[in-house]
Structures are given as structure tokens and as C-alpha cells.
Amino acid sequence: MTPLVEATSISRRFTRGLDYAERLARFLGANIEERVVHAVDGVSLTINPGEVVGLVGESGCGKSTLGRIMAGILPQSDGVMNWQGKDMSALPRAEAKAARLASQMIFQDPMSSLNPRKTIRDIIGEAPVAHGMVARRDAAEMVTALMQRVGLDPSYLNRYPHQFSGGQRQRIGIARALAVNPRFIICDESVSALDVSIQAQILNLFMELRQELGLTYLFISHDLGVVKHISDRVAIMYLGRIVESAPADAFFAAPNHPYTIALLSEVPTIKQRKRQFNPVKGEIPSPLHPPSGCHFHPRCPHAFDRCRIERPILREIAAGHVSACHLNEMPGKAASPAIPTTAIA
Amino acid sequence: MTLKVENLCTYFFTRAGVAKAVDGVSFEVGRGEILGLVGESGSGKSITGFSVLGLVDPPGRIAGGRILFHGEDLVGRSQGEMRSLRGKKIAMIFQDPMMTLNPVLSIETQMVETVRAHDRVSKAEARARAVEALGLVGIPSPDERLAAYPHQFSGGMRQRVAIAMALLHRPELIIADEPTTALDVTIQSQILAVIQGLSRDFGMSLIWISHDLGVVAGLAHRIAVMYAGRIVETGETDTVLDNPVHPYTIGLMRSVPANLERGEPLTPIPGMAPPPLGRPAGCPFRLRCFAATAACKTEPEETAADGHRWRCFHPQIARAA
Known part of the structure; x- marks a missing residue:
């Protein structure tokens, strides 16, 4: 096609x-x-x-x-x-x-x-x-x-x-x-x-x-x-780059990128009552001076040296599911949600 | 009880007629309690907040009811008396922090001014309190940021500053009007975490x-749902969200995509909210309601069961939404 x-x-x-x-x-x-x-x-x-492609991101990420x-x-x-x-x-x-x-x-x-x-x-x-x-x-x-x-x-x-x-x-x-x-x-x-x-x-x-x-x-x-x-398909943008993209079902069942996981766990829903808010730290950096390497590394709980230097490329982690995170190249290290995100969003 | 509002009516007397923005609203907020006031635009939720603070300007005024703050009625208090209360005992946070902040004054000037408006303290002491408040809301290096x-x-960060200003006098009640609506999800989450911690640590009551x-749902102990100037349903958060009985509450929950499984069709509420001057007689929701009958042409009284209250002739008690 x-x-x-x-x-x-x-x-x-x-x-x-x-x-x-x-x-x-x-x-x-x-x-x-x-x-x-x-x-x-x-x-x-x-x-x-x-197809219906959903493009998601916070203000200033370049989605518009x-x-x-x-x-x-x-x-x-x-x-x-x-x-x-x-x-x-x-x-x-x-x-x-x-x-x-x-x-x-x-x-x-x-x-x-x-x-x-x-x-x-x-x-x-x-x-x-x-x-x-x-x-x-x-x-x-x-x-x-x-x-x-x-x-x-x-x-x-x-x-x-x-x-x-x-x-x-x-x-x-x-x-x-x-x-x-x-x-x-x-x-x-x-x-x-x-x-x-x-x-x-x-x-x-x-x-x-x-x-x-x-x-x-x-x-x-x-x-x-x-x-x-x-x-049908979702793409997540952060500071000018697509960090993850997957068919919607796979995306919400198994989000991969640490930013996506943070985003999903912070969407307020009526299923979560009187919850403990546990937000990702820091602010969205200015696109005038984006961070080196992976744009998300200053806020990422899993960041290590390589993230500060090298820009991760989008790699296929499952059929049609791509994610740009260095953790995916290290067996057993890939980010996973602290709480199951299937209940969210 | 920190705040008890009884049958509050705030009307706007315009040339086109009397707009009943708030029309017989009653609720209470206990110490350390968070009340979520939910509604769509024009439902009167913000005017309810403004009324408590005595901030309704002509042509609007409080036409009836009582606002009891620690048992004392605030309705009819003079501007001077309200001013000594505002910012000291009751504070407000707005959706747009630039409504609170003066763009041409430094944060320090504004915060010191706010402290000294109510307390006779030295500038140095006022400054120390400002630094402390900024620290509480999680502004990094507050001492330096004061000059900004x-x-x-x-x-x-602006919204954090606005919250810090509201906290300067450790108010007993904070009225927060959509303070996170304009913020991104990850930033909203940070602000909610701050607010939740403050309410818990200082026993502050909050109307959100x-x-x-x-x-x-994530924040409040109790919820009040407003429609066309009235509270149509109120109760404990879990009660209202697990067993909503008012057709409007049910409609609202079915309209939010995040509450459903993927692909499940949305069931929108037909039509739109009536303008304040053109509300139908009887139950204001009846023209959009799936359960409406001829009985709804008269106004439903409030029904109460175990702290769960609603205004409806046809409460959907058996069904789960």
C-alpha cells in the first residue's frame, strides 16, 4: 500500500x-x-x-x-x-x-x-x-x-x-x-x-x-x-522528535519510552482516587537550547552517560512499535511502568 | 466545620434580565478536607468561589443565603472586613497566575507586600517568609529567584509562585479555580503533588x-457536581464516581474518553448547556436528559441518602455508570 x-x-x-x-x-x-x-x-x-494517527506531546514539542x-x-x-x-x-x-x-x-x-x-x-x-x-x-x-x-x-x-x-x-x-x-x-x-x-x-x-x-x-x-x-496508531513527540510510535493497542498495553511511561502514569483519570501524585521531575527544556544526546535525559529516571552524548534512534522493539531509547539495546534494562498503565488513559 | 455555605444565590442584574449564576448552592468543607467542585463552563462554579471571597462585582451580588466561615456569616460584611480576611484566612489561586502576579514588580516586592498587608513585621522577616513559601512549593534556589x-x-513555575503567595499567611481555606487547566500533564502532576502535600501537612481546607x-478524582475527598447554577449531585468521591445517580453526572462520565475502554463509543450529552437567561423552568437539565418526564417541569428538591445528595426525580440508583 x-x-x-x-x-x-x-x-x-x-x-x-x-x-x-x-x-x-x-x-x-x-x-x-x-x-x-x-x-x-x-x-x-x-x-x-x-488511518487515524494520533500525535501527542506537551506544549512546545513541535507537534503543531x-x-x-x-x-x-x-x-x-x-x-x-x-x-x-x-x-x-x-x-x-x-x-x-x-x-x-x-x-x-x-x-x-x-x-x-x-x-x-x-x-x-x-x-x-x-x-x-x-x-x-x-x-x-x-x-x-x-x-x-x-x-x-x-x-x-x-x-x-x-x-x-x-x-x-x-x-x-x-x-x-x-x-x-x-x-x-x-x-x-x-x-x-x-x-x-x-x-x-x-x-x-x-x-x-x-x-x-x-x-x-x-x-x-x-x-x-x-x-x-x-x-x-x-x-489507530499513536506517535509521541518530545522537544521536536518522535520518541515512540506504535499501533494504539500495543502502545497502551506496553509503552516503552520512559517519557511515554511518565506521561501515561500522570494522566488523571477517575479510576484513580485520592492518589499519590508522583510526577516526573523538571520542566520541558527550551527548544532554543535543547539538551545534548537524548532530549529527555535531564528528566529521565533511567538516564546514564550514553544518553547525555548520543541521540538514540527509533528502533523497532515489536511489530510496528518503534522507540528511541538506549535502554532497549541493553537486555533486561528496558524501562517498564512502575504501575500497570493499561488501567490508565 | 471550616466553611458552610447555605442556599447561596448570586445573581447578576443585567438589562436583559436577572442571570442566576449561582442559584441555591449549599455545601460544607471541613478542616483539611478537599472538595472538588466540578462543572462545565457557565455552570456557576467560579462564581461560587468568588462569592465566598466577596469578589462578586456589580451588576452581580449575593442575593440570598449564608456563607458561614467558622460559624460567622460573611454575607453582608464590609469591603474592609473582607479584605482583612482575604489572603489571611481564605486565599484564592486562579487559572492564570498572571491574574495574581503583577508583571512589573519583582516576586520579592509582591510577596513582601502580601506579608506586610496583614502582619506588622520587618521587611527582612517578610522576606524570610517569602523564601520559605517558595521552598514549600518546590521552587529551586528560592533565595535567588525572589529577585526575578x-x-x-x-x-x-508561575503557578507555583501564585500558590506560594496564597500560602504566605497559612490560610485555613484555599479556593483554587482551575489552577492546572492551562498546564501540561507532567507539570500539572507536579502542582497537584505540591497541593496535596500542603493540604495534608498543614490541615488546609481546599475547594478545587x-x-x-x-x-x-485523584485529589478530592468529596465532589460536588454543578449544572446551571445548582449542585445537582454531591457526596464522597468514591460514592459519586462509582454510583452516580444524577443523569448529568452519568452523562459527564460517559463523555470523557479516558474513562472508557478503547473503541467504546462515546455517549455525548445531546444539546448544550442553557444560557443563564434562558434556562427552562423546572429541572434545568431536563431538555438534555435521557430520563426526563413531565414531572421534571417542576423543580426537583434535594434528596439525601448517607451523605450522598442529588436533585433529580429520576435518580439512576440501580445502574452502574
């Missing part, structure tokens, strides 16, 4: 150049350098047609940047993005446009991703009309059908975004993404801002759409519970 | 306001 999207050794750096005063100071001998953030650092991720690169709305600094087996940067214009249209993104905050001065009819109908997928006179009909599909009352066709609640606005964002018949949907924290009862409605909608339209999802979230519910 | 400004701290049943 040809993967739908395939990222190979993708990196993305954000550089803040020096201003005049800083250049002058450096000329005079001050130790000032350009600040470079390695948002994504050599990441490979393959997404097969029809990776999502944007995979959606084709942000160029990578290094690496190759393939769309249906072909290098995206080498595609002829028409094919490249089709690939971009086929990848649509749904954002966390619908209020900042919907134009407040446009009606729902324009927000949803604009793109398909512009791309010649539907004639302008048929747009209203198409928008009505889409609104029904995502659970909005079509009589609200001429309303503005502020007249809707948070959950309804998220439905508008979904309808807008669906309007251009995408194959690949990138959800960037799309349910994080919603109340739980509304969040469940939107998650169910995502699953229905997947069944009906055969969609492929990259589901970016910090919430392991949501990701466990929706994903 | 809020923007020099990360989000998790949150939308996250998971956090509350």
Missing part, C-alpha cells in the same frame, strides 16, 4: 536574525548568536490511507509545526514530504494544487480561524467556488447539505460566527474543511477548548465522517485519553 | 474548582 502522506527526516528551524544593535555588538566582540529554534528535528512519519508541514501549509527546512508516493516539491503545478486541496486542517480555536465578518454561507462556500468545484449558483445548496452533515441547522446559513457556541463553531470549521472534498484531515487540538459533553459530540462526528467519507486523519492533541479513543 | 520578575518564570473529573 502506498502511504497517503509520508514525511522523511523532516526538520523545521525558525531563526530570529540579529538586529542592527546586535550585529554591531557582535562586531565589537560580544558573544551574540542568531537564535534558532529546532521546532521539528529529523522526524519521519508515515500515514496510510484510512509538524502538522502544518504535513498539511503542506508550512515548508520544511530539510527532509522530504511525499504525497501518495511522490515528492511534493517535485509535483507539477496542477497535482501540487490537488494535493494541497486534499489536505485540510481543523484548528483549536474556531473563533480565530473563522472570519468574523463573513456569513457561514461564505465561510463554507468560498473555497469550493474559488476552486471551481461548484458553480456559484449551486453553492448555497452545497453549503446546506454540508451543514446538515456536520449537525448544524441549515436555517443558520446567513449567520455570523459570533452567533454560534464553541461546539457549533467547531462544526463550521469541520464543514469548511470538508467543502473541498479532502482525503486527509489534520486536526490540531480540535476538541481541546470544548466542554467534555460537547467534545464527545465532536469526536463522534469525526468518527462518523471517517466511516462515510473514508478520511485519513492526523489527530494532534495533548490529551492521551482522546487520542486513545480515536487513533 | 514573573515573565522570567515558565507557566508551571475544575471541569476535569480525572483531576478531581
Whole structure:
């Protein structure tokens, strides 16, 4: 099977150049350098047609940047993005446009991703009309059908975004993404801002759409519970790198990387009452100055000398289950959860 | 009993009508006890916290009920009296620590000021207390960090500073309004560990306001679930979570993916919470409720059994959620 999207050794750096005063100071001998953030650092991720991949990480780990690169709305600094087996940067214009249209993104905050001065009819109908997928006179009909599909009352066709609640606005964002018949949907924290009862409605909608339209999802979230519910495969990011990736069942049954284990044991669930919180120490380091070797070593309870020097690569530890931890090369030393994580998340 | 709230009503008198943000809420918190106040946005959980501290601004005001702190009613106290209590006996921690911290003053200035607002002590002594409080919440090298400004701290560290400020006078009651909601999981866990230890070591009572049943389950001794300005169900944490009887509590638990096995479909609560000015008569949940009948058009009274209380005509007693 040809993967739908395939990222190979993708990196993305954000550089803040020096201003005049800083250049002058450096000329005079001050130790000032350009600040470079390695948002994504050599990441490979393959997404097969029809698959739901959950991308999990804490703030600043680069998960949104990776999502944007995979959606084709942000160029990578290094690496190759393939769309249906072909290098995206080498595609002829028409094919490249089709690939971009086929990848649509749904954002966390619908209020900042919907134009407040446009009606729902324009927000949803604009793109398909512009791309010649539907004639302008048929747009209203198409928008009505889409609104029904995502659970909005079509009589609200001429309303503005502020007249809707948070959950309804998220439905508008979904309808807008669906309007251009995408194959690949990138959800960037799309349910994080919603109340739980509304969040469940939107998650169910995502699953229905997947069944009906055969969609492929990259589901970016910090919430392991949501990701466990929706994903076929899970990838964990820490400070710009994927540290573990596995089919969801295997992942939650036998997490391997020490960071993953810490993350899983710290997700609060109602099954654990009046528990003893036993958090992993330290803070997430700044991506401006990432630690050497394994990025997690300053916080890792198992870290040893090699972790400080050498970056661990992703190695297969079971079928389809990869993890980047030096412990896996030392028989009998691999990290294992202090408490069974099957009950968690 | 550290705090006893009886039939608290906090209304907002707006031009469009009277918004009953808190509408007849009663609960109590004992010494060293942690009460989890759970609800979705607009349920009135934050306004309940603000009411206890006397922080409700016009057009809102406490329209009825009593707030008994060690048996003395706080409703109707003057601003001056409330001010001598706030920060001293009752403290608050907010979701956004920048609501507590002044961005243009160093942590030292702010903490010394807070100490000396209530206690007549020398600056050196106030500073020593600040260092001690920062140490308690796990800020590394507190002596040096005192000189820093809020923007020099990360989000998790700022929240620790805000907690340290709340602790300066060893309050008997802390009201925490979603203090970990904006934080990452590993950082949230660190803050929860700090709070739990402090409550245990100093016998501090805590009202933990949150939308996250998971956090509350791990922390609280008792839970109160709020919906549309009322407490719809309350009891011991284990009782409420193992045998929820109110259809809203059950719906809430079924909506959280983390509580289910993988692949089990979510059962969302249909519709959305009614706005404060457009609540249906009778039980405010009846339009979204799977068990609603004609009886629900009148308002359900509170039913109590072994410390487990609920407001519902159709409690789901036999079923396990």
C-alpha cells in the first residue's frame, strides 16, 4: 500500500536574525548568536490511507509545526514530504494544487480561524467556488447539505460566527474543511477548548465522517485519553522528535519510552482516587537550547552517560512499535511502568 | 466545620434580565478536607468561589443565603472586613497566575507586600517568609529567584509562585479555580503533588474548582457536581464516581474518553448547556436528559441518602455508570 502522506527526516528551524544593535555588538566582540529554534528535528512519519494517527506531546514539542508541514501549509527546512508516493516539491503545478486541496486542517480555536465578518454561507462556500468545484449558483445548496452533515441547522446559513457556541463553531470549521472534498484531515487540538459533553459530540462526528467519507486523519492533541479513543496508531513527540510510535493497542498495553511511561502514569483519570501524585521531575527544556544526546535525559529516571552524548534512534522493539531509547539495546534494562498503565488513559 | 455555605444565590442584574449564576448552592468543607467542585463552563462554579471571597462585582451580588466561615456569616460584611480576611484566612489561586502576579514588580516586592498587608513585621522577616513559601512549593534556589520578575518564570513555575503567595499567611481555606487547566500533564502532576502535600501537612481546607473529573478524582475527598447554577449531585468521591445517580453526572462520565475502554463509543450529552437567561423552568437539565418526564417541569428538591445528595426525580440508583 502506498502511504497517503509520508514525511522523511523532516526538520523545521525558525531563526530570529540579529538586529542592527546586535550585529554591531557582535562586531565589537560580544558573544551574540542568531537564535534558532529546532521546532521539528529529523522526524519521519508515515500515514496510510484510512488511518487515524494520533500525535501527542506537551506544549512546545513541535507537534503543531509538524502538522502544518504535513498539511503542506508550512515548508520544511530539510527532509522530504511525499504525497501518495511522490515528492511534493517535485509535483507539477496542477497535482501540487490537488494535493494541497486534499489536505485540510481543523484548528483549536474556531473563533480565530473563522472570519468574523463573513456569513457561514461564505465561510463554507468560498473555497469550493474559488476552486471551481461548484458553480456559484449551486453553492448555497452545497453549503446546506454540508451543514446538515456536520449537525448544524441549515436555517443558520446567513449567520455570523459570533452567533454560534464553541461546539457549533467547531462544526463550521469541520464543514469548511470538508467543502473541498479532502482525503486527509489534520486536526490540531480540535476538541481541546470544548466542554467534555460537547467534545464527545465532536469526536463522534469525526468518527462518523471517517466511516462515510473514508478520511485519513492526523489527530494532534495533548490529551492521551482522546487520542486513545480515536487513533489507530499513536506517535509521541518530545522537544521536536518522535520518541515512540506504535499501533494504539500495543502502545497502551506496553509503552516503552520512559517519557511515554511518565506521561501515561500522570494522566488523571477517575479510576484513580485520592492518589499519590508522583510526577516526573523538571520542566520541558527550551527548544532554543535543547539538551545534548537524548532530549529527555535531564528528566529521565533511567538516564546514564550514553544518553547525555548520543541521540538514540527509533528502533523497532515489536511489530510496528518503534522507540528511541538506549535502554532497549541493553537486555533486561528496558524501562517498564512502575504501575500497570493499561488501567490508565 | 471550616466553611458552610447555605442556599447561596448570586445573581447578576443585567438589562436583559436577572442571570442566576449561582442559584441555591449549599455545601460544607471541613478542616483539611478537599472538595472538588466540578462543572462545565457557565455552570456557576467560579462564581461560587468568588462569592465566598466577596469578589462578586456589580451588576452581580449575593442575593440570598449564608456563607458561614467558622460559624460567622460573611454575607453582608464590609469591603474592609473582607479584605482583612482575604489572603489571611481564605486565599484564592486562579487559572492564570498572571491574574495574581503583577508583571512589573519583582516576586520579592509582591510577596513582601502580601506579608506586610496583614502582619506588622520587618521587611527582612517578610522576606524570610517569602523564601520559605517558595521552598514549600518546590521552587529551586528560592533565595535567588525572589529577585526575578514573573515573565522570567515558565507557566508551571508561575503557578507555583501564585500558590506560594496564597500560602504566605497559612490560610485555613484555599479556593483554587482551575489552577492546572492551562498546564501540561507532567507539570500539572507536579502542582497537584505540591497541593496535596500542603493540604495534608498543614490541615488546609481546599475547594478545587475544575471541569476535569480525572483531576478531581485523584485529589478530592468529596465532589460536588454543578449544572446551571445548582449542585445537582454531591457526596464522597468514591460514592459519586462509582454510583452516580444524577443523569448529568452519568452523562459527564460517559463523555470523557479516558474513562472508557478503547473503541467504546462515546455517549455525548445531546444539546448544550442553557444560557443563564434562558434556562427552562423546572429541572434545568431536563431538555438534555435521557430520563426526563413531565414531572421534571417542576423543580426537583434535594434528596439525601448517607451523605450522598442529588436533585433529580429520576435518580439512576440501580445502574452502574
